[in-house]
Amino acid sequence: MKVRSIFGAALGIALMAAAGTQVQAAGLVKYTVVEHPSIPESLTKGDPVRGRAAVINRQKGNCLACHSIPEIPEEQFHGEVGPVLDDVGSRMSAGEIRMRIVDPKVINPETAMPSFYKLEGLHRVAKKWQGKTILSAQEVEDVVAYMLTLKGSYSN
Template structure:
């Protein structure tokens, strides 16, 4: 006989699964995402907020950015992002943020706009990406300011 708790948990998992979004498909051409994920340009100011937010992008935990030196806890795992807009095109930056493993197979950077094929995902996050399409575009707009 199943316990009431097991039945409730089973129902919750089914409810979460039912709310899962369709798999995200990226239109990658030549190692880049040339089309905006939203059809509109992102906001660099909003992108900086996502970049710094410890519960969203948390980019500063791994990367250093000199123009953000007043912020605490710059990481050293990823490369410095100073001058990143000069090293990569907007389309390449979009793919790096969305799913960097499509360019750099061995990176530890997470795919911020992927919702399938992930490991150890909490039930409430199944079928969801870390960032929305608009947030990815905002982060790309911010990265474009780092010349």
């Protein structure tokens, strides 16, 4: 964040309390976690149509492995490990959804949900994922944009 680099380290601690905790890792877009927890500022601009595709893609979000998403009736198998994602767009803010996707362990250290935009603190990372996040910053925002469109109960 620009403000912090201008004021420098002396004001850093005070501003951190007000502006949240910055998370920075090599090669990743820097982001700020505020109390809730939530990541209110987007990493980049997202697209809901691409997000829907990333959610379905088994190599990307693979969200259907654990979640039922009634808005995606054309996919046959929906998981039941996590809650049904039908109206998250009306229940959760973009920042809360972004937090959940980037690093859900901040919300619940015991969660089964993977951290989709994180390199450190991961366990048993398969070779092809080493040094890579599961989703790119662009894909995170695409998925957030798609989640925000889920506002109803769908009948299927």
